Amino acid sequence: MEHLIHQRVKDMQITGIRRFSDVVAQHQDVVSLTIGEPDFPTPDYIKQAGELAIRQNKTGYTHIAGLLELREAAGHFLQQQYGLTYDPISEIIITNGATEAIAAAMRTILDEGSEVILPGPVYPGYEPVISLCGAVPVYIDTRDTDFLVTAEMIQAKITDKTRCIVLAYPSNPTGSVLDEQCVREIAELLSDKDIFVLSDEIYSELTYEKNHFSIGSIPCMRNKTITINGLSKSHAMTGWRIGLLCGPAYLAKEMLKVHQYNVICPSAVSQFAALAALQTDHDCTESMKAAYRERRDYVYDRLIAMGMDVAKPAGTFYMFPSIRKFQLPSQEFALQLLEQAKVAVVPGDAFSEMGEGYIRISYSYSMEKLEAALNRMETFLQLLAERLKE
Ligand code: PLP
Numbered sequence: 001m002e003h004l005i006h007q008r009v010k011d012m013q014i015t016g017i018r019r020f021s022d023v024v025a026q027h028q029d030v031v032s033l034t035i036g037e038p039d040f041p042t043p044d045y046i047k048q049a050g051e052l053a054i055r056q057n058k059t060g061y062t063h064i065a066g067l068l069e070l071r072e073a074a075g076h077f078l079q080q081q082y083g084l085t086y087d088p089i090s091e092i093i094i095t096n097g098a099t100e101a102i103a104a105a106m107r108t109i110l111d112e113g114s115e116v117i118l119p120g121p122v123y124p125g126y127e128p129v130i131s132l133c134g135a136v137p138v139y140i141d142t143r144d145t146d147f148l149v150t151a152e153m154i155q156a157k158i159t160d161k162t163r164c165i166v167l168a169y170p171s172n173p174t175g176s177v178l179d180e181q182c183v184r185e186i187a188e189l190l191s192d193k194d195i196f197v198l199s200d201e202i203y204s205e206l207t208y209e210k211n212h213f214s215i216g217s218i219p220c221m222r223n224k225t226i227t228i229n230g231l232s233k234s235h236a237m238t239g240w241r242i243g244l245l246c247g248p249a250y251l252a253k254e255m256l257k258v259h260q261y262n263v264i265c266p267s268a269v270s271q272f273a274a275l276a277a278l279q280t281d282h283d284c285t286e287s288m289k290a291a292y293r294e295r296r297d298y299v300y301d302r303l304i305a306m307g308m309d310v311a312k313p314a315g316t317f318y319m320f321p322s323i324r325k326f327q328l329p330s331q332e333f334a335l336q337l338l339e340q341a342k343v344a345v346v347p348g349d350a351f352s353e354m355g356e357g358y359i360r361i362s363y364s365y366s367m368e369k370l371e372a373a374l375n376r377m378e379t380f381l382q383l384l385a386e387r388l389k390e
Helices: 007-011 016-025 044-055 068-082 097-109 127-132 151-157 180-190 219-224 249-263 268-279 283-305 330-341 367-389
Strands: 092-095 115-120 136-141 162-168 196-200 225-230 243-246 359-362
Touching: 007 127, 016 330, 044 268, 068 092, 068 243, 068 268, 092 097, 092 249, 097 127, 097 162, 097 196, 097 225, 097 243, 097 249, 115 127, 115 151, 127 136, 136 151, 151 180, 162 180, 180 219, 196 219, 219 225, 243 249, 283 367, 330 359, 330 367
Parallel strands: 115 136, 115 162, 162 196, 196 225
Antiparallel strands: 092 243, 225 243
């Protein structure tokens, strides 16, 4: 019966991140820097709201777009933080994490043969959905521009089949952040074009030096931007599965259908917890961010001291050092680091072929763990460098 399974599904792969995690799981005493989620527990006031919802039997279906109070709180949050003006009734959908939002958006706008521009290295969650829709990913290589895409680079890839451009910033895996000037130039390029922007802003709260700037807040982009956000990273809520899918009303009403027939609505309990998260001040995000920043500075300084070629990330909790000078493919480098030094990182090729020659380090781990991992890595790199000289 296997021949009856859809070929496009058969062609899909489990992400390189998960595949490598399975390899890591077979080893003992490893210090792992692979996971892309906060190491903090969900704050108590959020958990308590979830518990209360259970006790009060608020456990049924909600409106398919999500609890109205939650959509209102989300609208207020997006307005206050990023100047986005989405109407809670007709333009905001509560989804099962940003992941479901990405799928609902892509399945709404992509046709067979549509082209989707993806600046790479890139989070591996987009390409499989694009391919499942019969659409085609078109990559832009940002390795020589500090992992930042420019309007000019996008222009060079636009064809009459281009349906969408994915902007995912702050970026997983590189930690790079598009600044306002650059976003405005992209908006200017697209202002007279019928091309959607899917702006994945799941790390928007985790920027260090500058605040995040949302492309959907620029008036000429409002009608063509799909803004995706959520509470997974900002509020340490990855397992609660709450995302935000926002777009102009004419588009949101179509995305809502795809969402309904896929999930009806996210867990009611999670929605009540998310409501508490968004109705309270952002203290929890600020304190987590302060910890990530301290860790970022520590990891960056240590890597530089080891002679690694690495850019200081402006956001997220990832760092993406180059390993090209060690003349090993990223899979092989990560495997040797795992086997010889018992440190796990993600091989860069998990983030498209443009990630080859890099590794992704997550610094959403305690300082003790980071220190232990970096000590081991330092010894490993010294040995590797010596072997190279021989
Ligand atoms: N988008 C990016 C860029 C991510 O890195 C991730 C998770 O790592 C997601 C979306 C998925 O977020 P969620 O857990 O809310 O589905």
